[in-house]
Amino acid sequence: MRALPTTNANPPAAVAAARKAVVEADGVWIFSPEYNYSYPGVLKNLLDWLSRPLEPFPAESASVMVGKKVALSAAAGQSAGTGTLAKLNEVLGFGKTELLPTDKQVGVALAPEAWGAPTSSPCPMKTRRVWLPRLTPSSRSLQSSSYSQ
Incomplete structure (x- = not known):
């Protein structure tokens, strides 16, 4: 973009x-x-x-x-x-x-409050595991990738 x-x-x-x-x-x-x-x-x-x-x-x-x-x-x-x-x-x-x-x-x-984490938490997202579907242009098939820290 x-x-x-x-x-x-x-x-x-x-x-x-x-x-x-x-x-x-x-x-x-x-x-x-x-x-x-x-x-x-x-x-x-x-x-x-x-x-x-x-x-x-x-x-x-x-x-x-x-x-x-x-x-x-x-x-x-x-x-x-x-x-x-x-x-x-x-x-x-x-x-x-x-x-x-x-x-x-x-x-x-x-927002930290939305995740149920205390507002003093540096990054509540780091404790969450998120599944992200990804559509690859070449295969047009659904693949999964994970993100966690």
Whole structure:
């Protein structure tokens, strides 16, 4: 996403690569942090690039996100990304994606209080084991990876 400039008339190669990746994917999983009860501007910029009509894509599929299956997750303090999820549902719903139902979307609360840890704990996440599914582009199969410290 860092290689993407704000939308303009001349899309760079990074835009074509991002669009190609979405076209070839079975679905898209957006996992976003929450800033000021919303998602970051760089994510909005990416979504704008994915929704624009660009050659060699035909006009009837100007947005590479139309009909694409999309799962949403967010991370924030005690709010667990509720603002981000609400706004992404609005934007992606308008963009005619096939969104995972809201009761299946995941918000992660990063505040120590949300984990039941004392606020003096240096990092409550270090004591947790998290299973992360990963879809590999080459095999398109679900693999698992674990994180723990």
